[in-house]
Amino acid sequence: MSKLPLIVVLSISLPVFAAELPADPLNSPAWSTIAGRYFKGQPVVFDARVKVTAPASAEDPLDVPVQISAEGLADVQEMLVVADLNPIQKILSYEPLHAAPSLAFRFKVEQSTPIRAAARTRDGVWHLGGVWLSAAGGGCTTPSYGSADPVWQTRLNEVRGRLWPADGRGTQRLRLRVIHPMDTGLANGIPAFYIDRIVLSDAKGLTLARLNTFEPISENPVLSFDLNGSGAVRVVGGDIQGNQFSAEITP
């Protein structure tokens, strides 16, 4: 009788206290650093249902298109995207409250690196997927064109966007583009200046999704969301200097 509770405790605790990290399928030199920085003390599994789609090689290191998706996973609370070998690793975090666990964005890459998406389910487990991206380098330490080109000073936070109605998938697609230099602070003499939050809500004020973006997101961010329900979407966002923007996108 005395053995049984011990076995139960062990079987529950194993994922949480497993001191050894699962071996990294991407074989990244920075995997233990990434794990320690973003998933310390939390259960981590590599899961084929978490997909990262990107070109094999970064044709434009300042604007690498990426899509993350955890379509097969139920109850995704939060998604995190990191590039192991970028000088600033964290690209974004996303809470798809009433949205599909998928997102497309573009980012600046400094050198060849794994790109990882992590999806945290309700049980607290992080499910990880990722790919290697090959890159020429120079993306993060090159000033964005915006800094040299004053167009953004008069059009800062100008929003373009459109909604595509649900076509059998149950989600409508929102595509956004915001004018912003998204300076990383790594280029000489140009301080960090980037959009750090975007919140989407429906016509009744229900929050559909929350996105936090960081320095590596490309200049003039282009984003694609897959949102539950239908109808107009309100976009509210801001940058680290307190500039705000908002826009009403109607179908």
Added chain:
Amino acid sequence: MSRWRWLAALAAAVASTLASAAGFDYQLQPRKVADGVYALIGKTENFSRENGGNIVNTGFIIGRDGVIVIDSGPSKAYGEQQRAAIARVTDKPIVQLLLTHAHPDHVFGNQAYPGIPIASLPATAVTLTQSGDALLGNLYRLVGDAMRDTEVRLPNAAAADGAFSMAGRKLRLMAARGHTDGDLMVFDEASRTLFAGDLVFFERTPTTPNADLPHWLSTLDSLDSLDFAVLVPGHGPVLHDHAGIAQTRDYLRWLRDGLQGAARRGLDMPEVLQLPVPERFQQLAVLKTEYERSVTHLYPAYELDTLPTIPRSKPK
């Protein structure tokens, strides 16, 4: 064998070993495509250490008084070996180098032609002045050792649209755009040979880093009415018909319509990268890589067309 002759033989052997270790051997073989007209045909690959950057077609035309060279290839070594290959065909002097456009595989052999007029369209000279070092740095990274000692040499003469007599040979220079903003074609009247530069690709997927598809397509349409006997494309095998023009047009139209359609359906770039490419293009060399690159180059403009500006509203 005397001791001295033995030493001389040893020195020669060492020198030839050093030479082969020092320089990439492109094994250039001029191919006669018409009377007095030759092409040097590169591989239908992407830049690599193994091919030394020789993924390009260059050529030369032998006139009464000298030789006109069309494009100088990817590196100093290529330019030097191109000159040596020409000298194996003719002992006439090289009097003119013409550059078709400002892409690195076509212009970085210029160093091998000191003192010889190098002409290009003005737009080509502007691009090489602004971006030559960046293009060269990129090629060093992709090709490596075969690029040794290669430096940017800018064109020193402006080419213009029209008929000219060069070295006693009647040529027509045709200024166009579409592959880049300055695309020079060279037409030899006597043999009716067209050096089309990169406006025409054949059996090798077209590249689009500086492309303007509407201009490129209208340039191809105008080429259809040109009465040529031989067409040397920028990349791929030499043609005697319009198949290269038709294939390039077919691919570019499919690219244009596919990207525009995807943007109108609301797709993002990673989804566009996954779209199927029709069966008829599967035989084109380096299809997947070039398609991915083209999506990156061209999609942002198409998607922006589908995203209207939203009037500003006050945050609630």
